[in-house]
Amino acid sequence: MTTSGSGQSWSEHRKAAADSHAKALADKEAREAAVARAMLADFVVQARAQGLPPVPLVVKGYGGKGTAKSQLTGWYLRLDHTVAVGEDGEFYVLTAPLTLLDRIRGVQVEAKEPPLVIGKGSGDGDSIDLADAIARVLTPDA
DSSP states (O other): OOBOTTSOBHHHHHHHHHHHHHHHHHHHHHHHHHHHHHHHHHHHHHHHHTTOOOEEEEEEEGGGOOEEEEEEEEEESSTTSSEEEETTSOEEEOEEOOOHHHHHHOBOOOOBOOOSEETTTOSSSOOEEHHHHHHHHHOTTO
16 A cells, blocks of 8 residues: 555545545535525516516426426526526426326425526536526516
8 A cells, every 4th residue: 555645545645635626616616506596586686676477487397298387486597497596586497207196286396506507517508607597587678
């Protein structure tokens, strides 16, 4: 077993480096979520001030397999209606594996950490900055 000058084995050193990297990434994501959360809260205030009515939010099944009602009302942030901000200012992903029962009864949707870029890393090339998505909803004729 090889050790570094500090007495750590190579695997211990790599684990410590990976842990440090993971913590830095989690800290960055938390800071970005806080900024995004403030943007969404401001959006709700602006949408209400402009008289933009919230709509019932619908969940889409994976692969186009039906839809289900949710308990939420709010504003869709993507044109494909897969993410939205609720009247509560929370961020919601509106896709799920829906069963027949879900489509009949509806589903409960949980809030997610809001990103600064919607769809980042999804691989489909269909990402949009949160600020741009908000602007599109607030100025639909622009």
